[in-house]
Amino acid sequence: MQLVGLNPHDHGDLSIRSVPRETRRFTEIVASEFAGAAVCCPIFFAKNADTGELYAGALFGFEEGSPLTGGPGDQTEPFVSLDRKRAGFYIATDHIAIDEACPRFSRTEGEPLFQSDGSPAPALRAVQAVLTQLHSGKSETDAFIKAMMDLRLIEPIDVSLSFDDGERLSLQGLYTIGLDGLGELDDATVVSLFRAGHLQLAYTVALSSRQLPVMAARHNSRLSQEAQ
Template identity: 50%
Template sequence: MAESPQPLSAVQHSRLRLRRLPEGAPYFVQIVAGEFATAAATCPIFITKAGDTGEFYAGAMFGFEPGEYLLHPGDAFRPLDLERQGFFIDGDKIAIDPSNPRFSEQDGEPLFEAGEPGESLRRMQRLLGHLKAGVDQTQAFIQALLRHKLLAPMDIELAFDDGRNLNLQGLYTVSLDALQDLDDAAVVELFRSGHLQLAHVMAASLKQVPVLARRRNARLAA
């Protein structure tokens, strides 16, 4: 059971070490705008609602149901939100969950060396900075989609060789039809903000859905 996050302290956590992340990932992981291009090369990107708050967020899909991971090792994409596992942003400070299995006193890279942040912690500080900025950028993108009525719900139905049918619900993407109907001023606004490019990347990522479906069928056959 996870503990409450604790402010990271060179005194209290001087002996903690950071282990590598395990292979694989949850089947759907939150990502930020700066990760869209990399994610789209290997997996579909959708927008969905957080179950606890109802707020929209962007995520990369690695499988079609919990426990499924369909990316190949060579094209694995590691989202910032996954890489920061065990770490949290608490205002301008960093907090950790000491019970997270990433932390150990026996193996891994030390968080602190002689009371100063070690390389592993400096790397995490940079990562959390990118993540915090990325969340703000992504929310601005989603708000632009909502403002221009470009967010369209998707119901994806998939049939597999084992006879199972999966219906993926609660997912949203960019409506290219609605995008083409925008007036010039709205298009220029989206272009100058970088949101137009993100919209096209997100729409293009949908081609990865049948790719993942073929991989699932190949695993079933094996």
């Protein structure tokens, strides 16, 4: 991937197509997305392969290319991550850079990025807002994860599933927040977490794992339909 700085001189006629549908199994999200993601996705932590540091992510399915966040025939997605909304756009120091090879970009269709006078068009302003949310959300999320780690509330989770056709599935390298650990916190710590905005996030993560059996049922139903 080669990034280039976005500017009206080189990209004045560039447009973007609509946000692509989710195909990834697991996608990084930030704290402000937890509530929206938990409606349909389990939220887990995973280790960055390069740094070993934990990050938060939404689990959209058990396999790449097979999301399980909606029912059969759903035309709208219940949750669209900020990372997907910014597809093709990146922050490079203080500027926006793009991956010109990203299929989202076009010079013949889509919404224009710039007005005729070179100022940002509504589509680009929307992307700028998303990038701002991601940038500010990263530090907020890192602070939340650190607080959970300091209290030893983050624990590994073993996701082992069996399906009617005999398929067995195991997801490795995921972590969650234990409800037992949250329930054992002393009052002073609970108040401190509440005031920092971390308590609600912690419960959102812990309770989001209840989406796992829902997704498993959808996967099981999909296998049954494919077998017919």
